[in-house]
Amino acid sequence: MLDSRAATDAVRRRRECLSCGRRFTTYERLAPSEIRVIKRTGEAEPFGRDKLVAVLERLARDRPVSHRALEDLARGLEAEILDAGIHTLSTAQIADRLLVRLRELDPLMVARFASNYTADDGSIRTAGNEPSLQLPLPMPEETDAVEEEPRPRRKRRP
Numbered sequence: 001m002l003d004s005r006a007a008t009d010a011v012r013r014r015r016e017c018l019s020c021g022r023r024f025t026t027y028e029r030l031a032p033s034e035i036r037v038i039k040r041t042g043e044a045e046p047f048g049r050d051k052l053v054a055v056l057e058r059l060a061r062d063r064p065v066s067h068r069a070l071e072d073l074a075r076g077l078e079a080e081i082l083d084a085g086i087h088t089l090s091t092a093q094i095a096d097r098l099l100v101r102l103r104e105l106d107p108l109m110v111a112r113f114a115s116n117y118t119a120d121d122g123s124i125r126t127a128g129n130e131p132s133l134q135l136p137l138p139m140p141e142e143t144d145a146v147e148e149e150p151r152p153r154r155k156r157r158p
Contacts, residue, residue: 035081036088044088047081049074052098059102059109059116073101 010027017024035047056070077097081089095117102110 038090059112
C-alpha cells in the first residue's frame, strides 16, 4: 500500500500490484447495516443513516451545530443499535434513542424534534415513551372565525 486517506464516506487507498507494478485506487466503505425500521403504517424498510442525517440537518437549521457533529450523532445511534444486537425496531424506538442524544447536543433541536415527531395521540413524546402533560392549544371553531379585510399597503418614502 502506497497511500491511505479518508474520503467523504470511505477510506481511499492507493495500491500497487506486486506482480505487474501497476498502481490503482480502492475505496473501502462500511457494509450497509442490517437494521430494519418498522414505520407507523407497519411497513418495514432498511435503516438509512443518510435519511437520519437529513432530518437532523432540518432540526439544526440556524443552529451552531456542525454537519460533522450531526453525522457523528447518526453514526453513534446506528452503532448503539447494532451493538445492542437489535435488528428490527420501530420509528418510535429510534425517536426515543435519538431524543437522548439530542439533549446532549442542543436543547432547541430537542424542542424542534418534539414538535415535529409526536405520538399517535398528538401529545409530545418523552424519552420514557409516556405522553407529556402539555395541553394542546385550543383551536377556534369555524363559526368563531372572523375574516378580516386586507389592509391597503402604504407607500414607502424615499
